[in-house]
Amino acid sequence: MAIDLKGRDFLKLLDFEPEEIEYLLDLAAELKDKKKKGILHGDLRGKNVALIFEKTSTRTRCAFEVAAHDLGMGTTYLDPSGSQIGKKESIADTARVLASMYDGIEYRGFGQEIVEELAKYSKVPVWNGLTNEFHPTQMLADLLTIREHFGHLKGIHLVYMGDSRYNTGNSLMVACAKMGMHFTTCAPKKYWQNEELVKTCQKIAEKTGAVIEQSEDPMTATKGADVIATDVWVSMGEPDEIWEERITDLKPYRVTSEIMENAGSEAVFMHCLPAFHDLGTGIGREIKEKFGLDEMEVTHEVFESEQSIVFQEAENRMHTIKAVIYATVNR
Ligand code: CP
Ligand code: NVA
Secondary structure, three states, rough: OOOOOOOOOEEOHHHHHHHHHHHHHHHHHHHHHHHHOOOOOOOOOOEEEEEEEOOOOHHHHHHHHHHHHHOEEEEEEEEOOOOEOOEEEEEEHHHHHHHHEEEEEEEOOOHHHHHHHHHHOOOOOEOOOOOOOOOOOHHHHHHHHHHHHHHHOOOOEEEEOOOOOOHHHHHHHHHHHHHHOOOEOOHHHHHHOOOHHHHHHHHHHHHOEEEEEEEOOHHHHOOOOOOOEEEOOOOOOOOHHHHHHHHHHHHHHOHHHHHHHHHHOOOOEOOOOOOOOOOOOOHHHHHHHOOOOOOOOEHHHHOOOEEEEEHHHHHHHHHHHHHHHHHOOOO
């Protein structure tokens, strides 16, 4: 069956079949290869995308802008304070206005229901650039990076350490379920994904052969794993007061050299970034002053080690986002 995603929204991986995800990964790999060879086609010349960011971004914004420009498209960036969305104009009205001028709309913000509503009222594709619950474009980059490294996805064991209830932890569980991988959440129980999402993923796993597990024990969970992944302990939009509790709860789940050795010399480290691995950030220095920590979710040693493939993962944001735009924009 030929896969055609034209006109489709990209809101969460749960909405896509494994074959459709594979199709997007293949397309991303092809576009990456072309870009490396200097072959650009600009097939979407004359089309335009709106990029709504209610939260800040480096990778996602740059990936959308470069991807769109490579395809010959125009872009408009609406920053966290630069539009009427949600404050003076409803999501439904914004969707209809933007869809009358643009050929696709990216949205990064808070609740998943906002991007779902935007899509409901938009006649052009809407792409989720991160919500509290899901980060689907990040997942395509992660899957492409894992596939590039190991040559396949099926059966790869990925352990996610840290706050698993948020966008990255949720999305990695869904991505692994869809692609027949082995996923382990490794965190204190209160940070595990909600039961409904776990059940949904277990159901998907019955069809794809994936394994979905949860554990509170870092050494048991990471033994012999292929990929160790983590994310920040406090996500965008969460209150500063939460840091103390998170540090206490999640420090035993920091990715250290001991964890990587336990996984094995073939294992890789992944992180969607930005990461707190040294004192090179304002927040990092504040945390050092308040709590005495030099590094948080991952040690500097692991972050900078040969096992770390975080910058390949970051680059792949652009190639995979380009695939999403190219596959879904109507022409
Ligand atoms: N990984 C990621 O989404 O990075 P940004 O917040 O910089 O977009
Ligand atoms: N969980 C993080 C991901 C950043 C890309 C956040 O939402 O801030």
